[in-house]
Amino acid sequence: MTVEEQFELLKRGTAEIVPEQALKDKLERSMKDGEPLRVKLGIDPTAPDIHLGFAVVLRKLRQFQDLGHNVVLIVGDFTAGIGDPSGRSETRPVLSADQIRANAETFTEQFWRILDKSRTELVFNGDWLGKMSFGDVVREASRVTVARVLERDDFQKRMNESRPIGLHELLYPIAQALDSVEIRADVEIGGTDQKFNILMGRDLQEAHGMEPQVGLFMPILPGLDGVQKMSKSLGNYIGINEPPNEMFGKVMSIPDSAMATYFELATDVPLDEVCAIEEGVADGTIHPMDAKKRLAYKITKMYHGEEAAQKAKTEFERVFSQRELPTEMPDVVIPADILKDGKIWLPKLLVAAGMAGSNNEAKRLIEQGAVTIDDECITDSSVDVEIRDGQVLRAGKFKFGRIRIG
Amino acid sequence: MTVEEQFELLKRGTAEIVPEQALKDKLERSMKDGEPLRVKLGIDPTAPDIHLGFAVVLRKLRQFQDLGHNVVLIVGDFTAGIGDPSGRSETRPVLSADQIRANAETFTEQFWRILDKSRTELVFNGDWLGKMSFGDVVREASRVTVARVLERDDFQKRMNESRPIGLHELLYPIAQALDSVEIRADVEIGGTDQKFNILMGRDLQEAHGMEPQVGLFMPILPGLDGVQKMSKSLGNYIGINEPPNEMFGKVMSIPDSAMATYFELATDVPLDEVCAIEEGVADGTIHPMDAKKRLAYKITKMYHGEEAAQKAKTEFERVFSQRELPTEMPDVVIPADILKDGKIWLPKLLVAAGMAGSNNEAKRLIEQGAVTIDDECITDSSVDVEIRDGQVLRAGKFKFGRIRIG
Numbered sequence: 001m002t003v004e005e006q007f008e009l010l011k012r013g014t015a016e017i018v019p020e021q022a023l024k025d026k027l028e029r030s031m032k033d034g035e036p037l038r039v040k041l042g043i044d045p046t047a048p049d050i051h052l053g054f055a056v057v058l059r060k061l062r063q064f065q066d067l068g069h070n071v072v073l074i075v076g077d078f079t080a081g082i083g084d085p086s087g088r089s090e091t092r093p094v095l096s097a098d099q100i101r102a103n104a105e106t107f108t109e110q111f112w113r114i115l116d117k118s119r120t121e122l123v124f125n126g127d128w129l130g131k132m133s134f135g136d137v138v139r140e141a142s143r144v145t146v147a148r149v150l151e152r153d154d155f156q157k158r159m160n161e162s163r164p165i166g167l168h169e170l171l172y173p174i175a176q177a178l179d180s181v182e183i184r185a186d187v188e189i190g191g192t193d194q195k196f197n198i199l200m201g202r203d204l205q206e207a208h209g210m211e212p213q214v215g216l217f218m219p220i221l222p223g224l225d226g227v228q229k230m231s232k233s234l235g236n237y238i239g240i241n242e243p244p245n246e247m248f249g250k251v252m253s254i255p256d257s258a259m260a261t262y263f264e265l266a267t268d269v270p271l272d273e274v275c276a277i278e279e280g281v282a283d284g285t286i287h288p289m290d291a292k293k294r295l296a297y298k299i300t301k302m303y304h305g306e307e308a309a310q311k312a313k314t315e316f317e318r319v320f321s322q323r324e325l326p327t328e329m330p331d332v333v334i335p336a337d338i339l340k341d342g343k344i345w346l347p348k349l350l351v352a353a354g355m356a357g358s359n360n361e362a363k364r365l366i367e368q369g370a371v372t373i374d375d376e377c378i379t380d381s382s383v384d385v386e387i388r389d390g391q392v393l394r395a396g397k398f399k400f401g402r403i404r405i406g
Numbered sequence: 407m408t409v410e411e412q413f414e415l416l417k418r419g420t421a422e423i424v425p426e427q428a429l430k431d432k433l434e435r436s437m438k439d440g441e442p443l444r445v446k447l448g449i450d451p452t453a454p455d456i457h458l459g460f461a462v463v464l465r466k467l468r469q470f471q472d473l474g475h476n477v478v479l480i481v482g483d484f485t486a487g488i489g490d491p492s493g494r495s496e497t498r499p500v501l502s503a504d505q506i507r508a509n510a511e512t513f514t515e516q517f518w519r520i521l522d523k524s525r526t527e528l529v530f531n532g533d534w535l536g537k538m539s540f541g542d543v544v545r546e547a548s549r550v551t552v553a554r555v556l557e558r559d560d561f562q563k564r565m566n567e568s569r570p571i572g573l574h575e576l577l578y579p580i581a582q583a584l585d586s587v588e589i590r591a592d593v594e595i596g597g598t599d600q601k602f603n604i605l606m607g608r609d610l611q612e613a614h615g616m617e618p619q620v621g622l623f624m625p626i627l628p629g630l631d632g633v634q635k636m637s638k639s640l641g642n643y644i645g646i647n648e649p650p651n652e653m654f655g656k657v658m659s660i661p662d663s664a665m666a667t668y669f670e671l672a673t674d675v676p677l678d679e680v681c682a683i684e685e686g687v688a689d690g691t692i693h694p695m696d697a698k699k700r701l702a703y704k705i706t707k708m709y710h711g712e713e714a715a716q717k718a719k720t721e722f723e724r725v726f727s728q729r730e731l732p733t734e735m736p737d738v739v740i741p742a743d744i745l746k747d748g749k750i751w752l753p754k755l756l757v758a759a760g761m762a763g764s765n766n767e768a769k770r771l772i773e774q775g776a777v778t779i780d781d782e783c784i785t786d787s788s789v790d791v792e793i794r795d796g797q798v799l800r801a802g803k804f805k806f807g808r809i810r811i812g
Contacts, residue, residue, distance in 0.1 A: 078540070078541070079544075081541065082544050082545065129540055130539065130540065130541065131539075133537075133538065133539060133540070134484070134535055134536070134538040134539070134540075134543050134577075134581070135488050135536065136540070137540050137543050137574075137577070138485075138488050138574040138577055139488065139574070141572065141573040141574035141576075141577060142572045142573065142574040142575075144572070144573045145570040145571060145572060145573065146570075146571040146572070146573055146575075146576060147565075147570065147571070149573055159553075164552075164553065165551060165552040165553070166547065166548045166551060166552070167547040167548065167551065167555055167576060167577075167580070168543075168544040168545070168546075169548075169552075170552060170573060170576070171540075171543070171544055171547060174573070175540070
């Protein structure tokens with residue numbers, strides 16, 4: 001492949017490359033010197049489950065690897081080790097160094113479903129940021145102006161709304177930028193919401209007398225709601241490890257308006273084919289449901305293979321089109337010792353059954369009328385329900401289970 | 407002395423005490439428990455010469471000591487060790503830890519002319535700030551909002567003028583506030599220009615579960631110009647170690663408008679007496695020159711004793727009133743090896759003669775018409791002058807010397 005061809009391949013699906021010419025130059029030099037580029041991705045060790053939104057970025061990294069380049073995954077154990085010093089957020093627990101390394105063992109396993117392990121370096125930024133002194137921090141911070149840091153979108157927004165910004169938050173972009181200096185990144189990849197931090201990496205590399213990295217920005221994949229960013233904390237995600245039926249069903253639940261974006265970002269379907277589908281749906285020659293089944297099939301096949309995808313499709317059609325119970329009803333085992341006189345608080349039941357990630361998510365589902373026991377819909381999230389072996393618990397269209405009290 | 411009397415004494419000459427009631431409470435408790443208060447003063451190790459402006463603060467500390475309390479002098483070796491990381495300012499050289507401790511030996515000697523050494527603790531903030539990690543900095547910074555730090559006057563001013571603020575500068579108030587936490591200060595004293603930093607100390611002590619310190623703010627003594635803050639860098643100061651004649655002459659050179667402030671802040675003259683002098687000058691019963699001689703005498707006596715003050719006064723009257731050369735003309739030795747064909751650049755001569763602290767100060771003096779050689783005034787600061795043994799060099803009204811080429 002020529003440099004120009006490599007560049008075009010890498011550019012596909014990106015939102016922006018800053019600056020494009022620098023990426024061409026780096027590809028060119030790499031080819032000439034036989035020296036692979038170092039492509040950086042920073043990852044948060046506290047939310048390791050990989051979903052389709054995150055996979056957009058990983059699949060782009062895989063393209064770099066297929067062209068012979070190396071990926072450096074930086075686990076952000078430094079900030080995780082500090083936790084949320086303001087104590088305001090519950091979403092950022094303080095993790096010990098051991099927990100973080102153990103976590104990393106587990107969640108990197110999922111990475112190898114997309115990335116080439118032999119071309120991936122895994123590092124922990126606590127190894128260098130943790131060794132910095134107050135004096136070092138002052139020196140690095142002096143390379144940046146306050147005005148520059150406050151340009152970041154979310155800071156701007158909070159200032160306009162008079163919401164407080166902790167002084168420490170201004171230091172995090174510096175920390176992330178120093179990661180680029182430390183590993184001598186040639187390219188850093190991230191969502192468009194990471195633009196500020198990634199460009200800050202360029203600034204600091206230059207301040208350290210280094211050639212600045214190229215920022216490669218991927219569009220944000222919307223979640224199941226079709227609007228907000230797919231994220232674990234919003235609960236609107238499709239994990240790449242979810243079972244085929246679940247994955248297929250979840251894709252089917254996205255709004256039609258999000259279909260084209262999913263085709264472009266979450267599959268390898270060539271762009272002209274995606275256009276043809278879009279046009280077909282627009283002029284009525286393709287039924288949106290058929291287009292979406294094709295999308296769901298493509299995605300499920302990518303992570304579970306052809307056979308599983310085909311089975312998931314058939315199953316979906318049975319259940320959804322014919323409103324039947326699925327043939328394979330999984331058992332959900334509810335430990336007897338969490339029952340009180342045979343009863344349990346309904347949100348707790350959903351969490352115990354694995355149908356909701358938290359009591360709050362469970363309450364939302366209940367109040368939306370999505371929860372039934374033996375076809376009886378319950379919309380009051382405060383009730384304790386009596387449960388028996390063999391009852392069918394259902395949350396939303398695609399989560400079923402036969403209750404087994406164990 | 408009752409608590410109320412102690413309070414009134416300590417309040418004299420202050421610009422503000424924040425909050426007053428807390429100081430009374432602390433004095434009361436100290437008296438009851440027999441536990442002296444810890445009164446903090448932060449000092450900059452790079453500009454150690456003590457002048458009358460700084461003495462205002464030291465004299466207030468001495469009052470605390472005379473009431474049985476202890477003073478903690480914090481040498482800011484942490485920031486001095488970092489220097490000016492932006493590299494923009496030449497006024498903040500990077501000093502090694504050894505240089506700083508050696509400096510401290512020298513300049514604390516001057517402190518004992520005012521402070522009671524037996525009630526003074528001398529500490530170096532590098533001892534704790536230097537041990538802080540990046541993580542510690544994040545944790546401490548999280549206790550403060552960006553908006554709060556940017557309230558500081560000079561930050562506001564620079565933002566309004568769109569002049570850049572380095573991100574590291576936001577960390578310095580935190581560092582200073584942590585000093586208060588570390589030494590468990592009961593009171594911190596400083597000029598009114600230190601108000602922000604001292605109140606930040608209160609915030610951080612509270613965040614650390616400590617009773618917050620009281621801020622005791624002294625007014626700023628104007629320099630020889632009567633307008634700007636007395637400071638070494640502006641060259642408008644009177645050092646407490648200056649010889650009696652120099653000290654007396656410098657006080658005589660302040661504008662009449664600054665006299666009352668000097669009486670109040672730089673002497674122990676009772677306030678009602680100061681008022682009487684002010685009124686006398688205003689209604690013409692006291693000649694301003696006589697009032698100012700009394701001021702100069704009081705100040706010179708304070709640092710050099712009665713006899714030296716009397717001699718300085720007589721000498722001043724001789725020279726100034728009768729426009730004579732002083733009887734005791736010091737020799738200024740100019741090393742022969744800095745001459746070139748018997749000539750020397752005039753600013754360099756003034757610096758070598760100890761009559762100017764820098765080439766820039768020397769240039770200012772020359773351009774103001776203050777410099778003469780054998781009564782010939784030279785106003786061109788670019789010239790090389792030919793000098794000979796025995797010539798009289800004069801810079802301003804009170805600096806004389808007979809040139810000796812050595």
